Amino acid sequence: MSDLTRLDASETAAAVAAGEVTAREVAGAHLDRIEQTDEAVHAFVHVDRELTLAAADAVDAARASGGPLGPLAGVPLALKDVFTMRGAPTTCGSKILDGWRPPYDATVVERLRDAGVVVLGKTNMDEFAMGSSTENSAYGVTHNPWNLERIPGGSSGGSSAAVAARQAPLAIGTDTGGSIRQPAAVTGIVGVKPTYGAVSRYGLVAFSSSLDQGGPFARSVLDAALLHEVMAGHDPRDATSIDAPVPPVAAAARGELGGVDGLKVGVVTQLQGEGYQPGVQARFDEVVQLLTSLGADVVEVSCPSFDYALPAYYLIAPSECSSNLARFDGMRYGLRAGDDGKNGVEQVMAITRAEGFGPEVKRRIMLGTYALSAGYYDAYYGQAQKVRTLIRRDFEAAYRDVDVLLSPTTPTVAFPIGERADDPVAMYKADLATLPSSLYGGPAMSLPAGLGDDDLPVGVQLMAAVQRDEQVYRVGAALESALQERWGGPLLDRIPELATGGAA
Amino acid sequence: MPALDRDDVAHLARLSRLQLTDAERDHYGEQLDVILAAVARVAEVAADDVPPTTHAVPVVNVTRPDVVVPCLSREDVLSGAPAAEDDRFRVPRILDEEEQ
Numbered sequence: 241m242s243d244l245t246r247l248d249a250s251e252t253a254a255a256v257a258a259g260e261v262t263a264r265e266v267a268g269a270h271l272d273r274i275e276q277t278d279e280a281v282h283a284f285v286h287v288d289r290e291l292t293l294a295a296a297d298a299v300d301a302a303r304a305s306g307g308p309l310g311p312l313a314g315v316p317l318a319l320k321d322v323f324t325m326r327g328a329p330t331t332c333g334s335k336i337l338d339g340w341r342p343p344y345d346a347t348v349v350e351r352l353r354d355a356g357v358v359v360l361g362k363t364n365m366d367e368f369a370m371g372s373s374t375e376n377s378a379y380g381v382t383h384n385p386w387n388l389e390r391i392p393g394g395s396s397g398g399s400s401a402a403v404a405a406r407q408a409p410l411a412i413g414t415d416t417g418g419s420i421r422q423p424a425a426v427t428g429i430v431g432v433k434p435t436y437g438a439v440s441r442y443g444l445v446a447f448s449s450s451l452d453q454g455g456p457f458a459r460s461v462l463d464a465a466l467l468h469e470v471m472a473g474h475d476p477r478d479a480t481s482i483d484a485p486v487p488p489v490a491a492a493a494r495g496e497l498g499g500v501d502g503l504k505v506g507v508v509t510q511l512q513g514e515g516y517q518p519g520v521q522a523r524f525d526e527v528v529q530l531l532t533s534l535g536a537d538v539v540e541v542s543c544p545s546f547d548y549a550l551p552a553y554y555l556i557a558p559s560e561c562s563s564n565l566a567r568f569d570g571m572r573y574g575l576r577a578g579d580d581g582k583n584g585v586e587q588v589m590a591i592t593r594a595e596g597f598g599p600e601v602k603r604r605i606m607l608g609t610y611a612l613s614a615g616y617y618d619a620y621y622g623q624a625q626k627v628r629t630l631i632r633r634d635f636e637a638a639y640r641d642v643d644v645l646l647s648p649t650t651p652t653v654a655f656p657i658g659e660r661a662d663d664p665v666a667m668y669k670a671d672l673a674t675l676p677s678s679l680y681g682g683p684a685m686s687l688p689a690g691l692g693d694d695d696l697p698v699g700v701q702l703m704a705a706v707q708r709d710e711q712v713y714r715v716g717a718a719l720e721s722a723l724q725e726r727w728g729g730p731l732l733d734r735i736p737e738l739a740t741g742g743a744a
Numbered sequence: 745m746p747a748l749d750r751d752d753v754a755h756l757a758r759l760s761r762l763q764l765t766d767a768e769r770d771h772y773g774e775q776l777d778v779i780l781a782a783v784a785r786v787a788e789v790a791a792d793d794v795p796p797t798t799h800a801v802p803v804v805n806v807t808r809p810d811v812v813v814p815c816l817s818r819e820d821v822l823s824g825a826p827a828a829e830d831d832r833f834r835v836p837r838i839l840d841e842e843e844q
Contacts, residue, residue, distance in 0.1 A: 343820035436800035450799045479806040480799065551783035562760065569761070571835050576826035585836045590763040597762070603772060606756045607779060613759070623786040625796030630789060632797055664775055665782050681800025706801055 244269035245406040249315045249463040252409060256299065256314030263299035263314030267292050267358050270316045274360065274407045276740035280388055283402040285321055285379045286328055287361035292316075299356045311466055311490075313356030318402040318411040321362035322369055323454070324443040325349045332445050333367040333377035333395075336596025337574045346443020347475045348412065348454055355470040360408055363398030367598045368565065369419055369447045371395050372670035375661050376600045383657070384427060386696055386735055390654035393423025393670075396457070400427040403457045405738060410467050411457040416448050417553050418649075418674025420455045421686035425649035425699025428688045428731045430464045430716070431457045433674075435706050436681035437482040440475035448560040449480075451553075451678050459732055461687065461717045465493035468709070484707065492710035492717065499718040501535035504642040510546040511647035511673045519692025524648045527689050527700045530722055531646075531715075541642060543634035548627045549675040554668055555611050555624035556679070562608030565601065568593065603664060628679045635680045639705040644715050647673045649686040649699035673701060683709040687716050688731040689723070697731060748773045748780075 244266050247255070255261045271289055278284055299314045324330050324342035331337045345353075352359060366376040374382040374397025382397045384390040385405040392401040396413025400423030403411045413420040415433035424431025432455045439454040446452060456467035472486040491497060507528055512521060532538050570576035570592030571585075578591030597605070611620035638645055651672050660667040677684040684703040692698040700719070704711035724730055748756075750766070753773040757764045764772065818831055827834040 340824050343816055343823055437803070476808045480801070480803060482801065482803070545789065548786060548789055551785045554779065554783050555786065566761075570826060572821075572833055573824035574826065579827070579836050583836060584840060585838045586761070587763075588836045589761045590758075593761050594763040599772075602760075602762055602764075603775060603779070605760045605762065606753070606772060607776060609756055609760045610776070610780070613756075619787060620783070622796065624783075625798060626794040627786050627789055628797040629794050664779055668782075679797075679800070 245273045247409065248460050249312060249409040249458060250460075250466060252315050253312050256303070257309050259303070263296035263358060264293060266314055267296035267316055267360070270360055270408055277405050277407060277738045280383065280738060281385055281401050281405050281407070282380050282382050283318065283363055283398045283405060283407055284361045285331060285364045285398065288328060291327055292358060292360050295353070295358045299358065302356065310355035310357075310470070312410070312470055314358065315410060316358045316360045316408050317352065318361065318363045318399050318408040319349070319359050320365055320396050320399050320411070320413050322365060322414055322445050323348055323412065324445070325359065325362070328362055330362070330445065331379065332369070333365040333379060334596065334598070334601070335378040335575065336568050336592070338378070340574050344443065347440035347477060348471055349443065351470055351473070357410070357470065363396070363402055363411065365398055366395035367601050368445065368561070369395040369414055369416055370561065370600050370604055372418070372422055372667055373657070373660065374398060375657065376598055378598060381657055384654050385738060386428065387654065387694070389656055390696065391426070391657055393426040393654065395419040396423050399457050400424055400429060400431065403427070403429050403459060404732065404735065409459060410463060412454060412467070412471070413457055414444060414452055414454050415678065416451045416453075416557060417678045418671040420457065421649050421674045421684060421699070421701060422670055424457055424686040426654035426697060428697030428735065429457055429459055430461055430685065430687055431455065432464050432468060432685045432712070433678070433683065434468060434472055434709055435482065435683045437480050438472045438486065438709065440478040440481050442475055442477040446564040448557040449564060450560060451557060459730065461713060461720050462490070462493040464685070465489040465713050482707070487707060487710040489710050489713045492713035495717055497710060497714050499534065500531060500715055503536050503644070503715065505531055505536045505538045505715070506541035506638055506642035506645045507538060508546065508645055508647045509540055509542045510544065515651050515672065516648055517652045517693050520648050520650070520652060520698050523689040523692055523698040524700060527719065528646065530719065534718060534722055539642065541638045541645065543638060543676070545627065545630035545634045546676045549631055549679055550668060550672060552624040552627035552631070553671070553675045553679060554607070555620050556628065558604040558608035559611045559621050560608070562605045562612065565605055568596065600664070631676055631679050635676070635682060635705070643704070644711050645703040647701045647703070649673060649701040653692050653694060653696035653698060677703045682706045683712050685712040685716050687719060690727075690731065691734070747777055
């Protein structure tokens with residue numbers, strides 16, 4: 241077969257099922273591609289050739305014995321290093337978990353294995369998923385395959401870079417305030433945050449429990465939908481898991497629920513204009529035009545509370561983080577420092593956490609501790625939760641009138657590595673457009689919309705009501721097909737070739 | 745908006761169980777001031793009659809069948825421990841000198 245790293249996940253699965261190629265050959269081609277390109281990109285923090293090939297062999301053996309194959313059997317995947325998987329380390333990009341090997345599998349990992357998906361390795365991320373650039377990792381910076389001097393987005397930047405660099409056709413990320421959608425946008429791929437509660441958080445190391453949600457990265461809307469259906473579903477081990485059927489996202493991505501003709505699409509007033517780069521705004525305006533030409537009824541929708549999403553998020557998420565990360569105390573797993581026989585347990589904890597956490601994690605723990613402390617609770621955390629109610633009401637009012645909401649995914653294209661590293665508030669603004677739907681809990685997708693400033697990818701964000709994930713796939717698939725017709729192929733065809741000297 | 749002085753940051757760091765140097769206290773103090781100024785805007789909206797939202801998609805009374813399932817083995821639980829002794833986690837002393 242031709243270059244196996246250029247196939248979509250659905251094509252690879254079909255080829256494996258038909259016996260045109262083995263899962264081992266597919267895995268080998270991607271492991272080779274990682275070896276050739278990852279010195280430059282640094283998407284992965286852990287790759288285990290033997291483990292990967294053994295997983296591929298299991299798929300080939302299942303096929304040989306005539307057993308049923310899952311819809312993604314034999315397809316390789318890059319897993320964000322925030323999900324536990326037996327047989328591999330889980331670091332969450334933090335020194336405090338350096339070398340930790342979890343004794344259990346995340347539910348998502350079990351589901352991948354049951355579906356015959358072959359995990360290639362664990363991808364780099366901002367420490368404990370706090371960041372928008374993957375610069376906050378204790379294991380080095382990940383580079384954007386479109387331009388190695390630029391960030392790949394974050395916090396799931398290793399996963400987005402791996403898919404854009406053809407190291408894997410699929411990847412999994414997590415999204416708390418935009419950590420799937422923003423990396424997808426700046427690397428020119430598809431990324432989806434499902435409805436909160438759709439994907440089990442069991443085995444997902446917690447950052448902000450009321451917001452964290454796993455989701456797919458892919459090079460096409462259909463591939464994202466196929467992975468979405470593998471990942472999602474009720475899990476009794478996660479008390480926030482939704483006990484209801486997964487919306488028909490793959491059918492929607494195949495166009496079986498119809499196109500956009502007659503659908504009502506709302507353009508959010510507050511998520512465009514000032515603060516958005518000219519190239520980003522231009523691609524967004526073109527998408528709006530295109531949707532109109534495809535028969536959608538596009539209207540403008542005002543959601544005034546969205547202006548307060550950023551301050552509310554940067555109180556709620558750090559508050560939950562300060563509580564969740566209290567478990568890293570150097571007693572049961574991970575790093576322990578300062579245990580010299582003289583220091584008491586509190587000192588050992590403080591020394592361990594000082595050595596083990598990076599600056600952004602420390603900032604957020606202290607910020608959250610402040611927001612939750614007596615005397616400030618009502619003014620900060622309490623107020624932020626009320627703002628969350630107002631944002632939810634804005635969404636609910638909007639979805640009484642429209643089927644989906646539309647905005648640019650990010651205010652800018654990928655910024656240069658280092659540019660915002662020590663300016664937290666500037667970094668936080670990368671999430672301006674993705675935060676509202678995180679606080680609300682509805683599904684949201686980022687889809688490539690073309691190239692903007694500096695010839696770098698721009699993403700458009702599609703949002704829908706809670707448990708209406710199929711709507712973003714339906715509109716996303718129609719848009720993808722119309723845009724690719726205009727471009728003469730996928731946007732990723734225009735990515736510069738990476739040098740393949742590599743770290744062999 | 746209260747500007748955070750070095751003592752405030754030291755207090756926060758202690759509550760957060762983070763040992764910081766003086767230089768770090770100054771640095772984080774300045775950054776936390778900037779962040780707090782940016783997020784204090786939440787006070788501009790949200791009147792008293794607005795209820796808080798704690799979860800994106802609330803589910804209530806989540807139960808599971810009362811069936812015993814195996815837990816992790818002791819060996820697995822201790823496999824990641826920074827220090828173990830006699831099949832238990834070994835921890836530093838938990839009482840201060842004067843409490844002993």
